[in-house]
Amino acid sequence: MKLSTLAEDLRQNDIRAVTARINAVNGINLGQGICDMPAPDAIKEGAKAAIDNDQSIYAPFGGVEPLKRHIVDKVRSFNGIPVDGPDNILITAGSTGAFVTAVFALLDPGDEVIQFEPWYGYHGGILKLRDVSQKTVPMSAPSWEVDFDRLESAITPKTRAIVITTPNNPCGKVWSREELEQLAAILERHDLYAITDEVYEYMTYDGRPHISLASLESAAHRTITLSSFSKTFNMTGWRLGYATGPEWIIEKMGLLSDLFYICAPSPLQYGLADGFATDRAYYETMLRDYDRKRTRMCEALETAGFTVPWPEGAYYVFASFEPLRDRPGFSNDKQACETLIEEVGVGSVPGRSFYTDPDDGQYLLRFCFAKKEHELEEACRRIEGL
Ligand SMILES: Cc1ncc(COP(=O)(O)O)c(C=O)c1O
Known part of the structure; x- marks a missing residue:
C-alpha cells in the first residue's frame, strides 16, 4: 500500500529524536524548547473552574470573547x-496553528516565501505542506545582521511573503x-505580506525592546503577527496561541482554522482568560529569571571552550x-551532540537542524535554558567538566 508522497517524505525531526535519546539515558534535556516550569496558578485555577462548570463545548472558531478582549488590550499596549x-x-492551537492558517490563507502552491537562516524548522516544514518554495537569506554570527541587499535580490515575481522570527x-x-x-520599505516596494513569529516577545535582554x-504604520496592513501562551506562561502542552492582523485576513484564517480543527480547546481558553496576567511584575520576574539562566548557560x-x-x-x-x-567526538554537530549525551548526559540540538545546507550548522549546537534552576545548574556543571 502506498502513502501520500507528502507523508512518505516526512521524518521525525532531530529535536524530538534527541528528546527520545536523552530520555533513554535519563539525562538532562537542553534540546527541545519544552519549558517545564510551572504555569501560573491563576490560569490553572481558571481552567479547573471552566472544566467544573462544563465549559466543554466547541468555542466559536475565532476563540472565546473574554480571551480575545484581553488579547486586544495586550496587543495594543x-x-x-x-x-x-x-x-x-484569532485564537489558535498554539502559534503553530496560527502559522498553518496564515500560510493557507495567504499563499498558493508554487508561490515563493523568503526566510532568514538560521530558522525555526516548523516554518519550513509547514510551507512545504502547502508546496510553497522557500528562499533563505543568511544572517551571520555573531551579530546575526541582515543583508538587506541580499534580501531584496532574493525577491522574484513569485515571492509573496517574508517570514521573520523575533526574538529568533x-x-x-x-x-x-x-x-x-x-x-517594511521592502515589503511595500514589492507588495509582499509579512508573517512574524513573536512567541518569545517577553524575553529580550540587556534592555533591548521587543518591537x-x-x-x-507602513507594515500593519500587510502583516500577520503570531504569538503564543506556550512560552510566556509555561504551557506548551495546552496548545493556545493567536494571530493578529487585518480583519479581512483574520476572518479567512478563522474559517481555515475551523476546517482544520474547529477551535482551540475551549475550557483552557476560559481558564486563560480568567488568569490572564496583566500584572507587569509577572513579566519582570520571568525576564530576570531567564536573564540569570542565560548568563549561567553562556558562561x-x-x-x-565554546x-x-x-x-x-x-x-x-x-x-x-x-x-x-580537534578533540575526539567533536568533528561535527551530530557527533558533538551524541558526545554530550554519552559523556555528560546533556541533550542539545545539532546545528544542521536550523539550516538548509547541513554544513552551515556543522560546528553549532543549540542549548535551551528554559529549565528548572537545579536542573540547569547540574547541566552547566556537567558541561563545564567536559
Ligand atoms: C519560533 C517558534 N515559533 C513557534 C513555536 C511553537 O509555538 P506554539 O507552542 O505556540 O505552537 C516555537 C516553539 O519552540 C518556536 O520556537
Missing part, C-alpha cells in the same frame, strides 16, 4: 499594534526598529564548538 477590536484576533529561535536575534523599517513589525559553555554569541532574546544559546573540533 505591549505590541503597539493599532487593532480595532476582537475581529483582528535558535540564535536569539532581536530585530531592531531600524531593521524593521528597512524590511512588532505591525506597530509600524558554562564559554568555560567548556564560542558563544550571547543571545539578545528568547531562551536558547546557539554556540559554536569549532575551537574543540
Whole structure:
C-alpha cells in the first residue's frame, strides 16, 4: 500500500529524536524548547473552574470573547499594534496553528516565501505542506545582521511573503526598529505580506525592546503577527496561541482554522482568560529569571571552550564548538551532540537542524535554558567538566 508522497517524505525531526535519546539515558534535556516550569496558578485555577462548570463545548472558531478582549488590550499596549477590536484576533492551537492558517490563507502552491537562516524548522516544514518554495537569506554570527541587499535580490515575481522570527529561535536575534523599517520599505516596494513569529516577545535582554513589525504604520496592513501562551506562561502542552492582523485576513484564517480543527480547546481558553496576567511584575520576574539562566548557560559553555554569541532574546544559546573540533567526538554537530549525551548526559540540538545546507550548522549546537534552576545548574556543571 502506498502513502501520500507528502507523508512518505516526512521524518521525525532531530529535536524530538534527541528528546527520545536523552530520555533513554535519563539525562538532562537542553534540546527541545519544552519549558517545564510551572504555569501560573491563576490560569490553572481558571481552567479547573471552566472544566467544573462544563465549559466543554466547541468555542466559536475565532476563540472565546473574554480571551480575545484581553488579547486586544495586550496587543495594543505591549505590541503597539493599532487593532480595532476582537475581529483582528484569532485564537489558535498554539502559534503553530496560527502559522498553518496564515500560510493557507495567504499563499498558493508554487508561490515563493523568503526566510532568514538560521530558522525555526516548523516554518519550513509547514510551507512545504502547502508546496510553497522557500528562499533563505543568511544572517551571520555573531551579530546575526541582515543583508538587506541580499534580501531584496532574493525577491522574484513569485515571492509573496517574508517570514521573520523575533526574538529568533535558535540564535536569539532581536530585530531592531531600524531593521524593521528597512524590511517594511521592502515589503511595500514589492507588495509582499509579512508573517512574524513573536512567541518569545517577553524575553529580550540587556534592555533591548521587543518591537512588532505591525506597530509600524507602513507594515500593519500587510502583516500577520503570531504569538503564543506556550512560552510566556509555561504551557506548551495546552496548545493556545493567536494571530493578529487585518480583519479581512483574520476572518479567512478563522474559517481555515475551523476546517482544520474547529477551535482551540475551549475550557483552557476560559481558564486563560480568567488568569490572564496583566500584572507587569509577572513579566519582570520571568525576564530576570531567564536573564540569570542565560548568563549561567553562556558562561558554562564559554568555560567548556565554546564560542558563544550571547543571545539578545528568547531562551536558547546557539554556540559554536569549532575551537574543540580537534578533540575526539567533536568533528561535527551530530557527533558533538551524541558526545554530550554519552559523556555528560546533556541533550542539545545539532546545528544542521536550523539550516538548509547541513554544513552551515556543522560546528553549532543549540542549548535551551528554559529549565528548572537545579536542573540547569547540574547541566552547566556537567558541561563545564567536559
Ligand atoms: C519560533 C517558534 N515559533 C513557534 C513555536 C511553537 O509555538 P506554539 O507552542 O505556540 O505552537 C516555537 C516553539 O519552540 C518556536 O520556537
